[in-house]
Amino acid sequence: MAPRPALLSLATAVPPYILTQRDIAVAARQVFGDQFGDFDKVVQVFETAGVIQRHAARPLEWYLEPHGWPDRTEVYLQSGADLFEEAARKALAAAGLNGSDVDTVITASSTGVATPSLDAYLLDRLGFREDVTRIPLFGLGCAAGVTGLAVATRLAAASPGTIILFVTVELSTLAVRPDKLTAANVVSTALFADGAAALVIRAGDGGFATAQGSGEHTWHDTLDIMGWDIDPDGFGVVLARALPPFAETHLGPAIAGILQRLDIPMSSIDRFVCHPGGPKIITALEQVLHLDQGTLDHEREILATHGNMSAPTVLFVLERVLRAGLPQRCLLIAMGPGFTATCLVLERCS
Numbered sequence: 001m002a003p004r005p006a007l008l009s010l011a012t013a014v015p016p017y018i019l020t021q022r023d024i025a026v027a028a029r030q031v032f033g034d035q036f037g038d039f040d041k042v043v044q045v046f047e048t049a050g051v052i053q054r055h056a057a058r059p060l061e062w063y064l065e066p067h068g069w070p071d072r073t074e075v076y077l078q079s080g081a082d083l084f085e086e087a088a089r090k091a092l093a094a095a096g097l098n099g100s101d102v103d104t105v106i107t108a109s110s111t112g113v114a115t116p117s118l119d120a121y122l123l124d125r126l127g128f129r130e131d132v133t134r135i136p137l138f139g140l141g142c143a144a145g146v147t148g149l150a151v152a153t154r155l156a157a158a159s160p161g162t163i164i165l166f167v168t169v170e171l172s173t174l175a176v177r178p179d180k181l182t183a184a185n186v187v188s189t190a191l192f193a194d195g196a197a198a199l200v201i202r203a204g205d206g207g208f209a210t211a212q213g214s215g216e217h218t219w220h221d222t223l224d225i226m227g228w229d230i231d232p233d234g235f236g237v238v239l240a241r242a243l244p245p246f247a248e249t250h251l252g253p254a255i256a257g258i259l260q261r262l263d264i265p266m267s268s269i270d271r272f273v274c275h276p277g278g279p280k281i282i283t284a285l286e287q288v289l290h291l292d293q294g295t296l297d298h299e300r301e302i303l304a305t306h307g308n309m310s311a312p313t314v315l316f317v318l319e320r321v322l323r324a325g326l327p328q329r330c331l332l333i334a335m336g337p338g339f340t341a342t343c344l345v346l347e348r349c350s
Contacts, residue, residue, distance in 0.1 A: 002157065002160065002203070003160050003203045003204045003205070004157065004203065004210040004211065004212070004347075005152075005153040005154075005156035005157045005164075005201055005202070005203045005210065005211045006156075006201065006202055006203065006204065006205070006206055006207030006208075006209070006210050006211075006349065007153075007199055007200075007201055007207050007208055007209045007210070007211070007346070008094075008095040008199075008200040008201065008202055008206055008207045008208075009091045009092075009094035009095040009199065009200045009208075010091060010094075010197070010198070010199050010208075010315065010318065010319055010322065011087050011088075011089075011090030011091035011094060011197070011198050011199075011319075012087060012090075012195065012196065012197045012198075012312065012315065012316050012319055013083045013086035013087040013090070013195065013196045013197075013198075014055035014083075014194065014195045014196075014306065015055050015056060015057045015079055015082075015083060015171075015194050015195075016055075017055065017056045017057070017058060017059050017060075018053055018054075018055055018056075019053060019054055019055075019056050019060050020052070020053045021046055021049070021051050021052055021053060021054075021190070023060060024046065024060065024189065024190070025043060025046035025047075025190075027060055027063075027064055028043065028046065028186065028189055028190075029043060030064070031064060031178045032178075032181070032186065042183070042186055045186060045187055045190045046190045048279065049187075049190040049191050049278060049279065050276075050278065050279035050282075050300060050303045050304055051190065051191060051193075051303060051304060051307045051308075052304045052305060053304075053305060053307075054192075054193030054194075054305075054306055054307030054309075055193055055194055055195060055306065055307075056173045056193065056194050057075050057079035057171050057173060057174070057194050058075060058079075058173070063173065063176050063178070064178060065178075066178070066179065066233075067233070067234070068232070068233045068234065069232070069233065069234055072112070072174045072234050073112060073113065073114075075171065075174060076111065076112030076113075076114065076171055076174060077112070077114060077118075077121065079171060079194070080109065080112060080114070080118050080169045080171055080196075081118055081121045081122060081125075083169050083171075083194070083195065083196035084107070084118050084119070084121075084122055084167050084169050084196060084198075085122055085125055085126060086196070087167060087169075087196040087197055087198035088122070088126055088165060088167050088198045089126065090198070091165070091198035091199060091200050092126075092165070092198075092200060094200075095200040097163060097200065098127060099126035099127035099128045099129075100127050100128070100129055101163050102126075102128055102129070102132055102163050102164075102165045103132065103133065103159070103162040103163050103164065104132065104133040104134075104135065104152075104155060104162065104163075104164045104165070105119045105128065105132055105133070105134055105135070105164075105165045105166075105167065106135045106136075106137065106148055106151060106152050106155075106164065106165070106166045106167070107119045107134070107135070107136045107137065107167050107168070107169070108136075108137040108138075108140060108144035108145070108147070108148035108166070108167070108168040108169075108311055109136070109137075109138065109144075109168065109169045109170060109311070110138055110139055110140060110141050110144060110170065110228075110310065110311070110337075111170045111171045111172050111174055111175060111235070111310060112171060112174065117134065117136035118136075118169060119134050119136065119167070120134065135151075135155075137151070139337065140311065140336050140337070140340075141226065141227065141310060141311065141336035141337040142226075142275055142277060142308075142310045142311060142313070142334055142335060142336040142337075143275075143311070143334045143335055143336025143337070143338070143340050143341075143342045144168055144310070144311035144334075144336065145168050145197065145275065145311040145312055145313065145314040145315050145332075145334055146214075146275070146314055146332045146333065146334040146342045146343065146344050147216065147334070147336075147340075147342045148166055148168055148311070149166055149199060149201075149211075149315075149332070149344055150211070150214035150342065150344045151166075152164045152166040152199070152201045153201055153211035153214065153344070154214070156201045156202055156203045157203050157211075159203070160203040160204060161202065161203065161204055162202065162203075163200065163201075163202055164200070164201040164202065165198065165199075165200055165201075166198065166199045166200075166201060167196065167197070167198040168196065168197055168198075168311040168312045168315070169196040169312070170194065170195065170196070170309050170310040170311050170312055171194045172188075172192035172193060172194060172308065172309060172310045173192050173193060173194050174234065174235070175188060175192060175228070175234065175235045175236070175237055176188060176189050176192055177233070177234065177236055177237075179233065180236050180237075182236070182237075183241070184236075184237045184238065184239040185236065185237055187237075187239060187278075188237040188239065191277075191278055191307055191308040192307060192308055192309075192310075193306055193307030193308060193309045194309060195306060195309035195312045195313070195316065196312055197311075197312040197315035197316065197319075199315070206349075207349050208322065208326060208348070208349055209326060209330075209346040209347060209348050209349055210346070210347050210349060211344060211345070211346060211347075212262070212264065212329075212345040212346065212347050213262040213264065213344075213345050214262075214342070214343060214344040214345065215257075215258035215259075215261055215262060215342070215343055216258070216340055216341065216342045216343075217254035217255075217257060217258060217340065217341045217342075218338045218339065218340040219250065219254075219338070219339050219340075222246075222338065222339035223337075223338075223339075224238065224240060225238075225239075225240045225242070225243055225246065225337075225339040226238060226239055226240065226243065226335075226336065226337045226338075226339060227337040228337075243277075243280075243281070244278075244280040244281055244283070244284045245284075246339075247281060247284040247285070247288065247335065248284045248287055248288060251284070251285070251288045251335070251341055252288035252289070254341045255288070255289070255331075255333065255341065255343060258341075258343045259331075259343070259345075262345060264345055268329055269329055269330070269331045269345075270327035270328050270329050270330065271321060271326075271327040271329075271330045271331075272285070272289050272291070272296070272330070272331050272333060273298075273314060273317050273318050273321055273330050273331065273332045273333070273346075274296055274299050274314065274317065274332075274333045274334070275299075275313050275314040275317070275333065275334035275335065276296070276299035276300065276302055276303040276308070276313060276314075276317065277308055277313075277335065278303070278308065279300070279303070281335075282296050282299050282300060282303070285299075285333070298317050298320040298321055298324070299317050301320065302316045302317050302320060311334075311336075314332060314333075314334050318330075318332065326346075326348045327348065328347065328348050329345065329346070329347055329348070330345070330346045330348075331343055331344070331345055331346075332344040332345075332346065
């Protein structure tokens with residue numbers, strides 16, 4: 001029997017600046033207050049977003065200034081590379097490895113554009129070999145934490161013994177735009193944060209969990225639900241208000257279908273580990289998964305203390321679940337542009 005891909009280690013990283021929701025709400029009023037007809041109604045999103053604080057690549061004042069692609073790209077390359085390095089070093093050290101042991105590095109990031117991709121900037125800093133295989137993933141958005149990890153586990157299964165490093169880095173605050181007078185931009189201002197996560201995967205012995213299977217579901221005619229609107233100054237947020245109701249209606253059957261294709265009963269899942277896109281999404285997830293309200297406690301805690309970092313967020317939740325004691329079988333769930341739901345089943349190593 002071929003060895004299953006095992007997750008050897010998991011590590012996270014955040015940038016140095018901490019922004020409180022209260023300070024961001026005050027700044028938002030200064031920027032948007034005179035431009036919205038009734039900003040008092042709009043500002044309520046900062047009170048209901050479920051975020052107390054979050055980490056950002058730059059201090060609050062930077063986001064109040066006008067910035068174009070060159071400024072945003074410079075921050076993405078500098079801070080993105082620093083977060084990549086920190087998360088990767090911690091994950092490799094926890095697995096008893098270093099950069100030269102890595103055979104394949106998979107990088108998932110959708111909040112900046114870099115050619116070559118971020119992993120190339122870390123070639124010398126992390127000591128990757130010159131024959132390392134580099135696989136950048138772009139455009140998956142919030143789903144990339146699960147989808148990218150699923151890709152990493154499938155590659156590990158195809159080449160037992162090889163070391164796969166999966167890193168997801170997102171600087172979602174770079175999409176906050178003081179020049180965008182849209183409800184989606186205000187919502188993103190109340191939610192978005194920066195962070196990175198890294199995992200080391202190998203098919204073989206060891207690790208804290210093995211991957212039992214994964215799957216995706218992409219709905220037709222849903223391109224307008226989530227994504228980027230690209231203009232001369234940067235990314236703008238596309239975020240439909242109908243997302244929570246859509247999830248309540250369509251997500252349950254999609255997850256059930258994925259598990260059915262994997263021949264894994266829903267009843268065998270001990271813990272759902274979900275991307276906390278926002279409080280309404282967490283509530284919708286509890287409803288479709290038939291969970292008591294408040295069950296997704298780690299998701300709410302990560303949202304409160306770290307905000308929505310896009311792809312890495314679900315892995316911050318997984319890290320919290322690990323610290324509390326990993327149940328026997330978990331299902332990682334995230335949703336992202338496409339519109340797509342993605343799942344990965346993890347089995348605890350005894």
